[in-house]
Amino acid sequence: MVEHLSIGELAKKSGVKVVTIRYYEQIGLLPAPARTEANYRAYNREHASRLGFIRRGRDLGFTLDQVRGLLRLSSEDAPSCEEVCCLAATHLQSIEEKIADLERLAAELRRISASCSGCLPMSECRIIEALTQDART
Secondary structure, X not given: OOOOEOHHHHHHHHOOOHHHHHHHHHOOOOOOOEEOOOOOEEEOHHHHHHHHHHHXXXXXXXXXXXXXXXXXXHHOOXXXXXXXXXXXXXXXXXXXXXXXXXXXHHHHHHHHHHOOOOOOOHHHOHHXXXXXXXXXX
């Protein structure tokens, strides 16, 4: 017997909001479910599994287009998973670049924050001064 889930049950089970599930259907990431006689969506185990795949991909920072590509690749009978590995490596490189950018940003914020005691009049605030100088360059 096939278990049918309402959109609310699927949302609760997956941790994905109802509006997001509808959006994924609209853009073709999640196939449209069957409808009940009362015209309610009736999701099955495959929908739940696919939605879980999408959510895990999004949690790892993959874009919707990348998730779409991963879904396509996962359904192909390719001789190897080389393309998936390349996509993951490219994504990892992007994340590592973002981390490096954030570390530089944090260092700069530490530097300008350390120069401010919080006791000066606003007109002499070192953080405001640093932001103003950076804006002029």
